[in-house]
Amino acid sequence: MSDIAIDNLSVVFPDGTVGLDEVSLTVNSGEFVALVGPSGSGKTTLLRSVAGFIEPSSGSIALDGTDVSSTPPEKRDMGMVFQQHAVWPHMSVAQNVAYPLQRRGVGKQEQRQRVEATLEQVGLAGYGKRRPSTLSGGQRQRVALARAIVSTPKVLLLDEALSALDEPLRDSLRRELVTLTRESDLTTVHVTHDRKEAIAIADRIALLRDGQLEQFDTPHTIVTRPATPWVASFIADATLLDGRVDRGQVITEDPAFAWDLSEVEVIGEPTPQVRVAVLPEAVTVDSEPGPQSRRGEITSVLFEVTGYSVSVQVGSVVFRARTSTAMRPEVGQAVAVSIARPLVYPM
Incomplete structure (x- = not known):
């Protein structure tokens, strides 16, 4: 369990484009937060700043009270799943999932135990020896999810992780993801362009517009009492x-x-x-x-x-x-x- 404190975070790209403009919010430990907004609103920029892939121009990001604004991505102890599952085709499912453990120097016996347990957790028990090419799109995304959580990260980051999947597979994996994060008490930040998805699965929703935070509240409050006319128009x-x-x-x-x-x-x-x-x-x-x-x-x-x-x-x-x-x-x-x-x- 870990909390994320974002304080006055701004990102200005080299060409002068403002990606984020003094955004402040706190993701509580074990909370599932969705970042929502139109294209160019800053939701992916915010997620990648938290992950460490984008360096803030000003402001800070703290994990469990420790400032990680300048900490490299690999040392932030965060798991990330992208829209395209990025599963390595030359490795077996088990090898894909074990990769973060290998990077950390975890022993082979412990690797096998943790990989097996994680594959079972994401509904892929017995799939360890299979190649990604033999799996469906949803199964490959489960492999990517298993790889992100096998090392028990403090935070799980999802960058449009479900958007490439077809319904009803997407709905099924959405439900499994919510159950998994709840049972693991895993702090999760999820970028999505799907308003209904955010309303359905998030504890709170951060609505972004032109790099600024318009509202950060529960789905019920955002739908029934939008903070601004724009939120009312966009979300409801x-x-x-x-x-x-x-x-x-x-x-x-x-x-x-x-x-x-x-x-x-x-x-x-x-x-x-x-x-x-x-x-x-x-x-x-x-x-x-x-x-x-x-x-x-x-x-x-x-x-x-x-x-x-x-x-x-x-x-x-x-x-x-x-x-x-x-x-x-x-x-x-x-x-x-x-x-x-x-x-x-x-x-």
């Missing part, structure tokens, strides 16, 4: 509207969308100019109009097993919403739309 598909506070009401750029202050959720202190975020969960779509509803038209429909994800246009504004399987919405269908308790942010 919220529709954003400019608005103003006038005589106890929040009035948006489309005057048809207005609410009393008692009918909204204000994040922070209200200001004269505000940003309104309407989460999909705040939008109700019905076949029949109600007292507070407005006429809308469905513009897109996606089936999501337990219901439908729809886009619905009301006037000039398009909202994202979810319906039950009982409704069976169709593109072009006229519906009644009502919105309850949107989020309001100071501009």
Whole structure:
């Protein structure tokens, strides 16, 4: 068990590009943290800085209270799994997994014992003599995972480690990974571009944008109470509207969308100019109009097993919403739309 403390970490590349801009966060011992953000947000830069592959321009990285900012990667006692499994084809499975132990000078008998135990841990018992070419993609990624944890590292780092796998294999390995890290109480940092994956498996999510940390919190808090309008839009598909506070009401750029202050959720202190975020969960779509509803038209429909994800246009504004399987919405269908308790942010 180990904790990671990142303090005011900045990375500026030689061409002047800012990779990270004073990022601070602490990953608690045994915690599973996901780094999420759009391309170029800094999530991979942050992970590789923690691993030691990128040297910070300023700030510090501490492992168990010891500053490791200038410590070489091989001396940080961290295991890492990349998107491409990078299993050596000329070695057997057991030889691949044993490689970190050989580098540390571990005796052959102990190597065999630890390799066998680790292969069993990742679901590959009995595969030691096989060549990687005889394995499936998921099995090769399990070999890479076994190699990363065989030497009992303090921290496990995952760089898009599941993204190259097909569903449902990806889902299966995702579940196994969570179980493995929980049982081992292994501190884990996982970079992913998949929002649903981060929400499903992480204890906390760090959302990065343009090298800065937008929010670091539990999945439930990030989804239900995003810290900024951008987080609401990126992680929860919220529709954003400019608005103003006038005589106890929040009035948006489309005057048809207005609410009393008692009918909204204000994040922070209200200001004269505000940003309104309407989460999909705040939008109700019905076949029949109600007292507070407005006429809308469905513009897109996606089936999501337990219901439908729809886009619905009301006037000039398009909202994202979810319906039950009982409704069976169709593109072009006229519906009644009502919105309850949107989020309001100071501009």
